[in-house]
Amino acid sequence: MLRQVLLPADVGAAVSTLAGDPTAVLVAGGTLVMPAVNTTVTPIETLVSTRDLGLAGVAVERGIARVGAATTLTALGNHPDLGFLRPTVASFASPIIRNLATVGGNLFASQPYGDLAVALLALDATAEIAGPDGPREAPVSEVLEQRVRPGEIVAAVRFALPAAGTWRWTKAMRRRLNSAAIVAVAAVVETDGGVVSAARIALGGAGSRPVRARAVEAALLGKPLDEASVTAAASLALSEAEPFSDAYASAWYRGRVLPVHIRRALLGA
Amino acid sequence: MRSQVINLTVNGTERELLAKPGTTLLGALRDGLGLTAAKRGCAQGGCGACTVVVNGAAVPSCLIPVEVADGATVETLEGMASGQHLTPLQQAFVDGFATQCGFCTSGMLMSASALLAENPAPTRDEVAVAISGNVCRCTGYAAIIDAILDAADRTRAVGSAAAD
Amino acid sequence: MATTKHMSPIDTGYFSDERAAAFDVVGTPAPRSDARGHVTGQTQYFEDVAYPGMAHLKMHRSARHHALVKGVDTSAAETTPGVLRVITHRDVPNNWYTILRLIGVQPDDEPVLAEDRVLYLGEPIVAVVAETEAIAREAAAKVRVDYEDLPAVLDVEEALKPETIVVNPKHGHNYFTYEGHHCRRIRFGDVERGFAEAPHRFTHTYQSAPIEHAPVEPTGCVVKPEADVRLKIHSDTQACYFTLDNTALILGVPFNRLRVIGGTVGGGFGGKVDVMVEPIACIAAQLTNRPVKYVYERAEEMQVSSPRAAERITIDDGVTDDGRIIARKVTILVDAGAYSRHSPYGTTKAAAHMPGPYTIPNVWVDAHCVYTNRTPSSAMRGFGVTIADFALESQMDRIARALDIDPIVIRLRNAYRDGDMKAHRKEVEGAALVEVMQKAADLVGHDLPADCRAMSSTHREAR
Numbered sequence: 001m002l003r004q005v006l007l008p009a010d011v012g013a014a015v016s017t018l019a020g021d022p023t024a025v026l027v028a029g030g031t032l033v034m035p036a037v038n039t040t041v042t043p044i045e046t047l048v049s050t051r052d053l054g055l056a057g058v059a060v061e062r063g064i065a066r067v068g069a070a071t072t073l074t075a076l077g078n079h080p081d082l083g084f085l086r087p088t089v090a091s092f093a094s095p096i097i098r099n100l101a102t103v104g105g106n107l108f109a110s111q112p113y114g115d116l117a118v119a120l121l122a123l124d125a126t127a128e129i130a131g132p133d134g135p136r137e138a139p140v141s142e143v144l145e146q147r148v149r150p151g152e153i154v155a156a157v158r159f160a161l162p163a164a165g166t167w168r169w170t171k172a173m174r175r176r177l178n179s180a181a182i183v184a185v186a187a188v189v190e191t192d193g194g195v196v197s198a199a200r201i202a203l204g205g206a207g208s209r210p211v212r213a214r215a216v217e218a219a220l221l222g223k224p225l226d227e228a229s230v231t232a233a234a235s236l237a238l239s240e241a242e243p244f245s246d247a248y249a250s251a252w253y254r255g256r257v258l259p260v261h262i263r264r265a266l267l268g269a
Numbered sequence: 270m271r272s273q274v275i276n277l278t279v280n281g282t283e284r285e286l287l288a289k290p291g292t293t294l295l296g297a298l299r300d301g302l303g304l305t306a307a308k309r310g311c312a313q314g315g316c317g318a319c320t321v322v323v324n325g326a327a328v329p330s331c332l333i334p335v336e337v338a339d340g341a342t343v344e345t346l347e348g349m350a351s352g353q354h355l356t357p358l359q360q361a362f363v364d365g366f367a368t369q370c371g372f373c374t375s376g377m378l379m380s381a382s383a384l385l386a387e388n389p390a391p392t393r394d395e396v397a398v399a400i401s402g403n404v405c406r407c408t409g410y411a412a413i414i415d416a417i418l419d420a421a422d423r424t425r426a427v428g429s430a431a432a433d
Numbered sequence: 434m435a436t437t438k439h440m441s442p443i444d445t446g447y448f449s450d451e452r453a454a455a456f457d458v459v460g461t462p463a464p465r466s467d468a469r470g471h472v473t474g475q476t477q478y479f480e481d482v483a484y485p486g487m488a489h490l491k492m493h494r495s496a497r498h499h500a501l502v503k504g505v506d507t508s509a510a511e512t513t514p515g516v517l518r519v520i521t522h523r524d525v526p527n528n529w530y531t532i533l534r535l536i537g538v539q540p541d542d543e544p545v546l547a548e549d550r551v552l553y554l555g556e557p558i559v560a561v562v563a564e565t566e567a568i569a570r571e572a573a574a575k576v577r578v579d580y581e582d583l584p585a586v587l588d589v590e591e592a593l594k595p596e597t598i599v600v601n602p603k604h605g606h607n608y609f610t611y612e613g614h615h616c617r618r619i620r621f622g623d624v625e626r627g628f629a630e631a632p633h634r635f636t637h638t639y640q641s642a643p644i645e646h647a648p649v650e651p652t653g654c655v656v657k658p659e660a661d662v663r664l665k666i667h668s669d670t671q672a673c674y675f676t677l678d679n680t681a682l683i684l685g686v687p688f689n690r691l692r693v694i695g696g697t698v699g700g701g702f703g704g705k706v707d708v709m710v711e712p713i714a715c716i717a718a719q720l721t722n723r724p725v726k727y728v729y730e731r732a733e734e735m736q737v738s739s740p741r742a743a744e745r746i747t748i749d750d751g752v753t754d755d756g757r758i759i760a761r762k763v764t765i766l767v768d769a770g771a772y773s774r775h776s777p778y779g780t781t782k783a784a785a786h787m788p789g790p791y792t793i794p795n796v797w798v799d800a801h802c803v804y805t806n807r808t809p810s811s812a813m814r815g816f817g818v819t820i821a822d823f824a825l826e827s828q829m830d831r832i833a834r835a836l837d838i839d840p841i842v843i844r845l846r847n848a849y850r851d852g853d854m855k856a857h858r859k860e861v862e863g864a865a866l867v868e869v870m871q872k873a874a875d876l877v878g879h880d881l882p883a884d885c886r887a888m889s890s891t892h893r894e895a896r
Contacts, residue, residue, distance in 0.1 A: 001571055003290055004270075004271070005334045005336040007337065007339075027334065029332070030314075031314050031332055034293065034313070034314070034331065034332040034333070035312070035314060035315075038293065038312040038331060039312050039313060039731065040570075041571050049334070049336070051337050074326070093402070094317070094403075095327065095380070095398065095401065096314075096328055096329055096380060097329070097402055099326040099327060099328045100314075100329070100332055177397065178401040289565075291567055299481075299483075300483060303483075304474075305474070305480075306473075306474025307474075308478070308480075308650065308699065309651075310649040311649075311651075312731065313731060315731070316731075318649050318650075345474070346472075346473065346474035347473075349474075355469075355472065359472040359473065362471075362472045363465075363472055364464075368465065368467070368468050368472065370649075370698060370699050370700045370701075371470070371471030371697075371699070372648075372649045372699030373649050374471045374472060375474050378472065406647055407700060
C-alpha cells in the first residue's frame with residue numbers, strides 16, 4: 001500500500017531514494033503507475049515524482065534531438081523542430097493522456113501500449129541514464145530489452161533527425177482515435193539511386209516488446225521501394241514477430257495484418 | 270503514513286487540504302473539497318470522466334497523485350458558469366441535447382473548454398480528437414461534437430458583436 | 434429556445450386519420466429537465482454523497498469457474514489494521530434469492546455470498562469492510578479459499594447434454610423450467626406441413642457473444658444507517674423498487690426500514706437492474722453501524738456485472754418461390770450463465786419476438802434458458818429481442834440473396850399488417866412496418882415495384 005509520495009528536487013536525490021527502497025517506483029505522467037496504485041494491490045509503497053527533476057524539454061541542435069524523459073507526449077508532438085513526429089504522436093492515446101504521459105515512461109509501457117518506444121527504436125535512439133553508479137548511455141533497444149537497473153532513471157533520449165521524407169509511421173487501430181495498436185510500424189527508409197540504401201523498421205504489436213524487423217530491413221537493401229519488393233520483404237516479418245492475443249486483436253489477426261501494414265507504412269498504400 | 274498539506278488554486282480560489290498518501294487529485298477535489306463534478310469512472314485514465322484542467326491542460330485527475338499537483342492551478346466544471354449564467358459552451362450542450370445520463374458531461378466540457386481556449390475555431394475533426402479521451406456510453410458523440418462547434422460559433426458571434 | 438441544426442421535422446403525413454388534432458408535442462423540442470444540472474456539475478450521483486466516517490467494502494471473489502468451496506480462511510483479513518468487519522454468507526439473514534421472485538419467478542437460485550460452491554469466475558465469497566478503500570482491497574486479497582475444482586460448463590449445447598454436470602443445483606438441470614416445460618415454447622399452425630409445401634428450405638445458425646454495458650459510472654451504492662434504524666441507500670440502480678424489495682427480503686426486514694434514493698444513473702443500459710451491491714452494503718452498514726460505500730472497480734464492472742446474454746439461434750425456414758415464408762422453426766439457446774437474474778424473462782421475450790415482424794402461418798419456437806459457468810447474464814437494451822433481430826434479419830437477407838429478391842421487397846411481402854394474428858396469439862395493431870420501409874426506401878433512393886408501393890399496414894391488398 002502506498003505510504004508516501006516524494007518530490008525530490010534533483011536527479012541525485014531521486015536516484016538514491018530509488019536505489020535504497022525496493023518498494024519505491026518512479027512516477028512521471030502517472031499513466032502506467034497510477035492505474036495500478038488506484039485499483040490493485042501493489043507492492044509499491046513510495047512514489048518518487050519526476051516533477052521537480054528538471055527532466056522536461058526538447059533541444060534540437062545540429063540534427064540531433066535531445067528529449068528530456070519527463071517531456072509530455074503533447075510537448076513532443078508540438079515541438080516545431082520535430083514536425084515529422086507530429087502525425088505519429090497524434091496517433092497515440094488521446095489528448096488528455098498525452099498531456100500527462102511522458103517520453104521516458106513510454107519505454108516502460110507493456111505492449112501493445114508504448115507506441116513512442118516503437119518510434120524511438122526505429123530512430124535508433126540512445127537513452128541517457130542516471131543511476132547510483134553515475135550516468136551511462138544505452139541504446140533504447142537495450143532499455144526495451146533489459147529495462148534499467150535498480151535505482152536508475154532514464155533522463156533523456158537522443159536521436160538523429162531522419163532525413164526529409166524518410167520517416168514512416170502506420171498504426172492499425174480498432175477505432176480511428178484513442179486505441180492501442182493492433183500493430184504499429186515505424187521506419188526510417190533511405191533511398192539512393194532508386195534503391196533502398198538504409199532501412200530501420202520497428203514493429204509494435206509483434207511481440208512482448210517493440211522489435212526491429214531485421215529480416216525485412218535486410219531484404220529491402222538494394223531493392224527499389226516498390227510494391228513487389230516491399231511485399232516480398234514484408235512477408236518476412238512473420239519469421240521474427242511473435243504476435244500476441246489481447247482484447248484488441250488475436251495473435252492470428254495481428255500476424256495476418258502485419259505485412260499489410262508494413263507495406264502501407266513503406267509505400268503509403 | 271503521514272498526511273500532507275496540499276495547496277491548490279481551484280477555480281480561482283486558493284484552497285488548502287490535508288491528504289493521505291494515495292490520494293489522487295480527483296479524490297482531493299471530490300472528498301477533500303467537495304467538488305464532485307469530476308467523476309470517477311475507471312480510476313485508470315481510460316474514461317475521461319474525471320477530466321479537469323491543470324495549469325491549462327485537460328488531464329484525467331485520477332492519474333495525478335495530489336502531492337504532485339501541490340501548487341497547481343486547477344479548473345473544474347464548478348467554476349465554469351458565473352452564478353446562474355451559463356457559458357456559451359454549457360448553453361450549447363443544453364440546447365443541443367448533448368447530455369444524456371450526464372456522467373461524462375463534466376469531463377467532456379473540460380476537454381472542450383481546453384480546446385476552445387487554445388483553438389477558438391476548431392474543425393469537426395479537431396473537436397473529435399479533443400474529446401477522444403472522454404468516453405460516452407450513451408452514444409451521444411455526434412450531439413456533443415455539434416454542441417462544441419455550436420459553442421465556438423456562439424463565442425465568435427459574441428466576440429464580433431463586441432468588436433463592432 | 435434554440436433548436437438544433439440536425440433535428441429534421443417529424444413527418445406527420447402518415448395515419449393522419451389516427452392522429453388527434455391536439456397532439457402537437459411530438460416534433461417539438463423541449464429542454465431536458467436534467468441538462469442544467471449536468472452541465473454545471475450539480476447533478477448528484479450516488480457517489481457524490483459522502484458521510485463522515487464512511488467505511489469501504491471490497492469483495493473477495495471466486496478465482497474459479499466452477500468449484501466446491503472446501504474452506505475459507507479470513508484470519509489474515511480480519512487482523513489487517515483498519516479492517517472493521519469481514520462478512521461471509523453466515524452474516525446474511527436470507528442468503529438465497531432471485532431478483533424476479535418479486536413477480537413470482539422461482540426458484541431462489543443465487544446466494545448473496547457463496548456458500549459451499551462457486552459457479553462462475555468472480556462470484557462474491559467474502560466481503561471486507563475497512564476504513565479505506567486501499568485497506569479493504571488489500572485485506573480482501575488476503576482471504577484464502579480452498580477450492581475443489583469441478584468441470585466448468587462453458588457452452589450452452591454442452592450444458593443441455595444429459596451427461597453434463599449440473600451447474601446450479603437449485604434447478605437440478607441446466608435449464609430453467611417454464612410451467613413444467615424444459616423451454617419456452619410457441620406452437621402456431623403446423624410447421625412440418627409448411628415445410629412440405631415449401632419449395633425452398635433455409636437453415637442457418639446465428640451466434641452472439643456476451644456484451645458488457647460498460648457504463649461510465651460503475652455499479653455501486655452508499656448506505657447510511659439512520660438514527661431511526663432505517664437504512665438510507667444511495668444507489669445507481671435502474672430499478673429502485675427491485676432494489677428495495679429484494680434487499681429487504683434478504684435482510685429480513687419490513688420494506689419500510691429501507692429508503693432508496695436513486696433515479697440518477699450514470700449509464701445503465703440494463704446493467705443496473707440486478708440487485709448486487711445494495712444487500713451486502715446494507716449488511717455491512719448494520720454490522721459496523723457506519724456509512725458504507727461499495728462500488729465496483731472498473732475491472733469488476735467488466736468481469737462480474739451481468740452482460741447481455743450470448744445467444745445461439747437456429748432458424749429453419751420453408752419459403753415459396755416469391756420469397757414468402759410459410760414455415761419458420763426457431764431454436765434459441767440463451768446463455769444465462771450461472772444464475773437466473775433476468776434471463777428467464779429475457780428468454781420469454783426472445784420467444785415472443787419470433788418469428789419477427791412477419792406474418793408466417795406456421796411457427797414453432799423452442800427457447801431455452803440455459804445455465805453455464807459463465808458470468809450471469811441479465812438485462813440489456815431490448816434483451817431477448819436484439820440478438821433475435823440480428824438472427825432474423827440476417828436470415829431475411831440470406832433468403833433474399835439466395836432467391837435473388839430485393840431485400841426490402843422480401844420484407845414487404847412478409848411484413849405483418851394490422852389485424853394479423855401473431856404466433857403467440859396477439860393480434861397486430863399499429864404495425865406501421867410497411868410505411869416505415871417504404872419511407873426508408875425513399876430516403877435512400879431505392880426503387881420499389883408498384884405492388885410494394887401500394888401496400889399498407891392498415892389493410893392487406895388482394896393477391
